[in-house]
Amino acid sequence: MSLAGLRVVVSAGPTYEDLDPVRFLGNRSSGKMGFAIAAAAARRGAETVLVAGPVHLPTPEGVARIDVRSAAQMHAVVLDALPADVYVGAAAVADFTPENIATSKIKKIPGEAALVLRLVRTPDILADVARDARRPRVVLGFAAETDDVAAYARGKLDAKRVDMIAANRVGQAGSGFESDDNALSVYWRRDDGTVGERTLGPAPKVALADALLDLVEERLPA
Numbered sequence: 001m002s003l004a005g006l007r008v009v010v011s012a013g014p015t016y017e018d019l020d021p022v023r024f025l026g027n028r029s030s031g032k033m034g035f036a037i038a039a040a041a042a043r044r045g046a047e048t049v050l051v052a053g054p055v056h057l058p059t060p061e062g063v064a065r066i067d068v069r070s071a072a073q074m075h076a077v078v079l080d081a082l083p084a085d086v087y088v089g090a091a092a093v094a095d096f097t098p099e100n101i102a103t104s105k106i107k108k109i110p111g112e113a114a115l116v117l118r119l120v121r122t123p124d125i126l127a128d129v130a131r132d133a134r135r136p137r138v139v140l141g142f143a144a145e146t147d148d149v150a151a152y153a154r155g156k157l158d159a160k161r162v163d164m165i166a167a168n169r170v171g172q173a174g175s176g177f178e179s180d181d182n183a184l185s186v187y188w189r190r191d192d193g194t195v196g197e198r199t200l201g202p203a204p205k206v207a208l209a210d211a212l213l214d215l216v217e218e219r220l221p222a
């Protein structure tokens with residue numbers, strides 16, 4: 001299979017939302033899933049841009065990598081990387097970020113047993129890519145869920161107006177965050193309005209990346 005001549009943008013890893021100079025809100029994403037997809041896209045000949053949150057992974061061969069930290073930075077860099085033929089949103093982007101970043105380390109207040117943090121919504125990168133004037137021909141989002149995986153994934157297909165959603169279960173060993181393996185349920189909207197579905201894995205993320213790109217290639221208009 002080939003993606004020669006096409007431009008693919010992939011997001012991977014977590015975002016870190018700073019609270020103060022020493023603390024942040026983050027998540028357990030290792031970047032393995034997104035890095036595997038970027039590596040597979042480059043092997044298939046695509047000009048591949050990988051927008052990576054803070055991870056400890058080497059850059060795959062043939063991939064142009066841009067490192068970011070926060071959801072706001074990832075949003076700016078991904079939108080800047082358009083136009084593209086394919087966008088794959090494999091990053092675990094924070095949904096909320098502290099309203100203010102303290103300039104000095106937040107201190108315990110004597111006598112106060114609790115600290116209240118006010119969080120505000122981050123921009124939705126996937127939805128903004130899907131509604132951009134330079135919208136890629138295929139926009140593929142992920143859905144990380146602990147329960148009701150299929151229902152939430154199908155909901156995101158419409159809510160974010162994406163072409164495909166790859167859903168994975170998180171919060172258990174052998175899939176989702178950090179693991180070398182994963183299992184994906186992929187959904188896409190057919191021309192007649194019905195929803196296509198394919199189960200991939202359980203398998204190593206490296207193998208799933210190729211299987212996922214096979215499905216992407218099927219969705220690429222000739």
Ligand code: PMT
Binds near residue numbers: 011029033141156
């Ligand atoms: O990195 P690994 O350790 O290999 O783990 C892989 C993974 C579990 C992180 C990956 O397979 C995965 O599921 N990525 C998406 C995680 C996630 O944030 O899912 P979500 O259901 O919260 O978000 C849905 C989609 O919207 C995702 O494509 C996400 O990138 C995107 N999103 C979410 C919030 C936001 N502000 N902007 C976004 O673009």
